Structure formats: C-alpha cells, structure tokens
Amino acid sequence: MFGSKQIHLGFIAFTLFLLCWDASPIMASKFSNEEDPIEFAYTEGDERGPEHWGDLKEEWSTCKDGKLQSPIDLRDAIADKVNSTSDHLKIHYKPTQALMKNEGHAISVVWEGYAGGVTINGTEYLLRQCHWHAPSEHTMNGKTYDVELHMVHKDTSNTRVAVVGFLYKIGKPNPFITQVRKAIRSMIQKPTEVHLGVVDPRKMKKAQKGKQDAAKRKMKRMSSKFYRYMGSFTTPPCTEGVTWTINKQVHTVSRSQVALLQKAVYKYAEMNSRPVQPLNDREVKLHGSSFSK
Template sequence: MVGSNQIHLGFIAFTFFLLFWDASPITASKFTNELGHPIEFEFGNGDRGPEHWGDLKKEWSTCKYGKLQSPIDLRDDIALKVKSTFDELSISYKPTKALMKNEGHAISVVWEGDAGGVMINGTEYILHQCHWHAPSEHTMNGIRYDAELHMIHKDKKNRVAVVGFLYKIGKPNPFISEVKKAISSMIKKPKQVPLGVIDPRKMKKAQKVHQDAAKRKMKKKTSKFYRYTGSYTTPPCTEGVTWTINKQVHTVSPSQVELLHKAVYKYAEMNSRPVQPLNYREVKLHGSSFVK
C-alpha cells in the first residue's frame, strides 16, 4: 500500500513538472523581445495591447480612464475654423548634433544640443526628439495614412507640445532617404547611431517642386493645421499634451515604410495606437502656415 502511494505521488509530481516545464518558455517568449528583454507593452490585440495598457500598471491607468486621449480622428466637419496669427505657431529650428536610437517600439532622432523649437501662444517649447509611427496614429476625415512623424517639444515646466506630420505612399521622403543607412544598421537592435549635425527643418519640408504654380499650390496646402489637447500615444498616456498636426499630407515610399516596420522590434512593427474618443473636446483648424 505504501509503495502504491509513493508511485501515485511520484506520478503527480512528474505531471506538474511537465506542465511547468512546457509553459515556462511560452510565458517568457510571449513578453520578451528578440534579445530576451522584457516587453512592458505591445501593439495589436495581444494581452499587452492598447486595450489593456491601463490594466498593466497602476501608473498607466490614464490609458484606460483618461478623457483627453490621443490619437483622434481629425474631422473638418466638426473642427472650429479659426484665422490664425503668428502667435499660435511660430517655428525657429536650428541645426545641431543628433543621435538616432532604436527604442524598441519606435525609431527616434534625439538632438544633443540646442535645436531650437516652437512658440505656441507665447510659450516656448524646445525640440528634444522626433520619431515615426507606421501606419499613422491620427486619422484625417476617417483616413489612416501610411506613416506619421512626431516632433516632441517641452517647455520650462516640462509641458509637452507635439508637432505631427502625416505621410501617404508616393515619392520617397528626403530625410528618411538621408538616414536610411543609419536606420538599416539598427534593425531589431538596441542601438544608437551618431548622425552628425541634423537640421530639424528638414523634417517638415516636402519634396522639391520645380514649377512655380505647383509651389504656390503647395504653400496654400501648408497653410492649415489642426490643434487640440490630448495625451501621449504610448503608456503612461499622460494628458495635457498640445497637439499640432499639419493638414498637408507629405509622401513616403513603400520601401521606406517597410524599413520603419523592420527596424523596430516585432511586437511594434505596426506601432500605432487606435483612435480614441473625442469626448467633446474642441479641435481647431487653423489657417496659419508651417512654411516661412
């Protein structure tokens, strides 16, 4: 009888060993990147996707309960049309040294020195970095574009202002072409690459247009931008961010979009948060221009 009990208990112990031995690698690989580093959040419909960000950490609860979340659908039919003055957006960027970094969920350019910034309603915001999302996070009149660039600024009180640009498939983006080699060198690697001196003004310039008529048409297109109050589009989803999105849609080539997908880690290859509820926020469509 004693021998029978020992065999029975031994079988139970062996069964539990098989269960845990089999489950451990699955659990580890599910929430780690290619190098085995922990993944705090991810995109898509997984257990750590956008729908669950607010449940993953207490300090990320704003992702779930916040009422001023980004991105949103920028719609002309509900936007308040206003005639802008120079005070509502003036840009004064300047060239300085920068690094390109693979942050896992996005490829970013980080300026090491004084790269200038923007002035919004009398407040100066200094440019710190920019990064790409593909596809776009904001939609415009219900249309999701192929990529979006975010230029991140902060004022003296650490308040954040983001200037964003949308991109559709077309001619190659000049700046991405310029740094293509640097992006390619960090595919799925936690790496940073010195870029030398980078002029932030390159980020907001469209392709060169040679015909005067086309130039006038482009200037007209760049004369409008959206403005609203939102949040970070990744955890902790902090609110109070001043968003400025250029209404003109620039272009990016299919190979450039593919490169942005390949460079980040697999869990972030489609690194865009879904559109969030507007919640009665005011969206303004300004008539000023980014182009000086």
C-alpha cells in the first residue's frame, strides 16, 4: 500500500497491542457506589443504555441527533476503492512513558510523553491513548468481532481527532495482553492505574509469529488495506468530526484474554460496545495497494 519503506497498518495493529497498556485518567466516582457512580451504560433497555444517551444530558444530545455517528458497518460492496499512497497514512510512533488505567467503562493506556503519531493527508495527529472494546463496535460486512482496539490521536492544535482501529477474533493469544495480564488483573473493578514504564509502539512488530509463505503474504496484503470515513466518538458526548481508520486485517486474541478485559471493567460495561449507527449517505473509502485479489 505505502511501498516497501512505509510502515504497514498491520505493524500498527501490533503496535496497538503494545500501546494498549493503558488509557486516559478517570474519576473514582465512576467506580464507587456513591451517589451517581454510573453516567451511562451499555445494556439496551437500561434507562442509561445507548438508545437513551442523547437524553441523559443536554450536552450529549448529539448521541441521538447527530448524522455522523460511530460505529458503522463497514461494507466492501458500498465502499469506494482507493489505491493508497503514503499521503493517506504515515506512521511515526516513538517510545515514551505509559500508564494503564481502569476507566470503569474501558481499560486504556495513556502515553505521558511524546509518543509520535500518524499523518493523514498532510495533517499530523499525536498519539494520546488507546483502549479496548469487547465485543467490537464496528462490524465488517455485517460481522461482529470479539475485540476492537482504538488508538486515539489529536492534531497539534488539540482540536481534531483521528482514531485508528483494529479488529480481533478468537484464536492465538495476543502477546501484549499476555505481557500485561497481571496489571489488568490488579485493577479488576477498581479505579486503579499502573505505570508501565517506557512503551515503544514499534516493537509490537514482534507480536505475531508462525505465519508462513502464502498465509504470511496474504496477511501482509490485508494489513495494507483500511477503511476511512468521518464519524464520532463512540461514547458520550458522541462528538462528531472524528477521522476513522479501521484496519481490514483481523488479528487474534484468546478467549481467556477477552474474558479478562470484560471482567476488569465495571459490570455495566462488560459488553462495552455501542450498537452500529446509520450511515446516512456518508462516504466510506477502502484504501489498498490492489483490489484485484
């Protein structure tokens, strides 16, 4: 997709695993049983569930009134096929200190220093944090996957957001989650944060092994394909104007790793995925180096 000297999205996917050590800071009130511990929930039918998010607070009205909401179903049949160049996505991550946090609704990793980022169509976005959703929020050709990882970036003016997402299915364990499982276990349903030390996203290249020959070549081709569309945050306030990039290659996690991610968050978020939202005639692009096979 980007040429032999460019970093593939698949590499990023692995990077993401590494990055996912932790995410943004959280308020203890989200976890405690005091006063109003839960602002929103994920269970349909719950008075604080996804269908009611837009009614819970005036500033969350975009969750129900917005026309560019995420997630969506990513369908090859309706996506505009684009032969990509390096201008569409460049990766330039750097190692820096990272922190893992239990935010109540998600386990996330936050980079405390300069972690590099991505450049999309000439705009630089700096890596801020990553977090997991289980099951996936985006679907691909109608299929829901077991986990979705979001890498969250902001531009240098801190006004525009770009999220790079990766989908996972049940299979071989993810090496990164294996590496940090003790940290995750230490924060099960607790408003805890753990310092992970220096996390280098580029080292996630070592995350997957054992693929050979034709299978390995196919994985490389898939890693160079990604969807691109304009959407929103998938949690309240559902702010729109987010540039979404979803890797077409599907990676693997073990069943026990999915269970750990779901057990770690609070019960209202054990299935922390927002339902698919209407496309509303939005343009979805499928980038790749070749669509002949």
